[in-house]
Ligand code: HEC
Ligand code: HEC
Ligand code: HEC
């Protein structure tokens with residue numbers, strides 16, 4: 001706008017039409033971090049865009065839970081990871097700088113792919129408009145670290161896991177390969193996806209010597225439930241004529257007087273419940289439940305599994 005006003009003034013002062021100023025060349029898409037993701041990347045990469053649009057990476061600035069917890073982001077210390085500048089040109093250890101525009105995109109394409117002069121990819125494609133460049137860091141687990149470690153310790157846990165020892169990265173679980181071989185899904189593979197959460201746990205049950213014995217094994221690469229206190233696991237044992245017995249595992253909130261009783265990476269935990277007299281195996285029902293949000297009523301929990309004593 002300033003340029004236009006200035007050229008009008010020039011016109012009036014000289015009384016003759018001035019040559020129009022050369023237009024600023026449009027910067028290529030990869031530098032237009034100020035554009036919504038759909039315009040900057042999604043119009044050409046619709047598949048990745050549509051998957052990502054369903055995920056909490058996209059919802060990182062707008063979901064109700066985060067709006068409430070951050071008081072609509074009045075709490076400035078909460079902003080940087082929920083609307084981040086690209087991590088690769090900055091640091092994979094420190095939290096990213098805050099992107100103080102285009103907030104509603106949350107963690108967008110350039111947060112992970114952005115380089116100073118192109119986009120990080122798994123291979124060089126010199127003639128593509130977004131200038132993809134092979135950058136090994138895109139395929140390393142550490143890509144996820146600057147946002148997922150500083151407050152949530154996912155990495156400290158991950159480094160103790162069998163997944164880490166076997167070279168299984170965060171993205172191998174959270175960005176599974178698409179069936180058609182076209183790459184990795186950018187969709188919502190987290191705690192709000194019941195089918196995904198079912199992969200977190202292996203369990204078995206048995207009745208012996210008047211006791212129900214439940215064995216749980218954590219198959220994620222970190223504690224289960226992962227990262228945030230919003231998610232909880234409930235083991236529910238139902239016996240006729242009694243209130244259900246519930247064993248709740250979740251991370252404590254900051255300052256909450258509660259032990260962190262989550263399963264450690266790869267932990268196998270055995271829980272025993274005395275059945276009491278006169279309870280037949282056929283009367284026992286065990287349910288493995290997951291509450292995605294603190295206000296989820298138990299009736300709407302994700303059912304990860306069920307076991308009946310009569311098989
Ligand atoms: C004008 C269209 C267009 C825009 C806008 C665009 N891209 Fe691309 N992108 C392409 C094309 C074409 C290719 C090459 C695809 C191929 O050869 O398979 C490509 C390739 C890529 C690759 C490598 C894919 C592979 O198969 O290895 C990545 C990663 C990528 N783009 C990310 C982005 C990101 C992030 C943005 C936004 C900053 C973006 N692109 C914007 C058209 C675009
Ligand atoms: C260092 C980066 C970082 C900072 C700073 C940060 N967050 Fe987050 N936040 C994350 C990540 C990563 C997740 C995703 C964890 C998950 O889904 O398990 C997350 C998830 C959340 C969620 C969960 C949303 C849901 O759908 O359940 C809430 C709520 C939240 N953050 C609140 C806050 C608040 C409040 C602050 C400031 C006190 C804050 N965050 C600061 C990285 C950060
Ligand atoms: C949380 C980080 C993250 C975000 C956000 C993200 N990507 Fe990716 N993307 C990756 C990683 C990691 C890979 C490479 C995975 C591999 O092959 O190991 C990838 C791969 C790709 C590829 C190669 C083809 C494929 O689908 O695997 C394209 C194209 C791409 N991303 C585009 C986008 C676009 C467009 C957006 C925004 C709508 C986006 N990405 C958002 C991390 C991200």
Ligand code: HEC
Nearest residue numbers: 055056060066081082084111144147170174188189190191
């Ligand atoms: C630039 C910061 C940033 C990076 C890099 C990042 N994340 Fe996140 N991630 C977040 C934030 C913030 C949230 C939580 C949004 C919320 O719930 O409000 C989140 C949420 C998630 C979730 C929950 C998604 C859902 O839809 O349920 C998963 C899973 C996740 N991240 C995995 C990863 C993985 C794997 C990587 C690396 C490939 C990665 N993230 C890289 C910031 C980041």
Ligand code: HEC
Nearest residue numbers: 144148154158163169170173190191199200220221225226
């Ligand atoms: C072996 C597979 C596996 C690996 C490796 C793994 N995760 Fe997970 N992760 C899961 C499963 C399954 C869940 C769902 C159950 C839960 O909430 O713990 C999960 C949950 C999460 C969540 C909670 C999402 C939400 O919406 O609540 C985040 C965030 C996350 N993982 C991030 C990471 C990061 C970052 C890494 C690498 C340091 C990683 N994960 C490594 C399997 C894995």
